[in-house]
Amino acid sequence: MTFAEEAERELMQLLVQNRHGAFSKIEKSSKGANIVIKVLDRLGEPTNPKQLAETLNLSTARIAAVLGNLEKRGLISRTMDPDDRRRINVSLTDSGRKAAKAEKQEMRNKIIRVFELMGEDDTKKYLELTVKFVDYSKKLSMEGESDQ
16 A cells, blocks of 8 residues: 555545534534535625535535425525526525534634644644645646546
8 A cells, every 4th residue: 555545545534533523513514504604604695405406516406405494493594586587596594694604613713722732833834735735736626627
């Protein structure tokens, strides 16, 4: 097994072993209500369910279920598009904006706490290596696009 294959195996083991720990919050948020709230907050304007599904790479059925839950909780509102009555616009309510802000702050606090525990030197190393990882990932992605 190459060093890269071994590193991938170790990373996957870490993620699986910690699925109920640090990574579980991130994983859950990427599939449900929290991420939809954050995306709506970032967009800052009403959008439609299809755009949300495309942005989040989720099925329209999954988005519909999440939006139904968010609407019941009073975090979003769905209204008819005044220009096209067949389209629905989704926007955050005041409660939804507060929830998005709280969610972002909670995640930020956890990340800061992890960096504090790691210490300054290890945090700098981690960030340098993450930049390299992202750069190489971009290069691979661009290679894949040029093959098509």
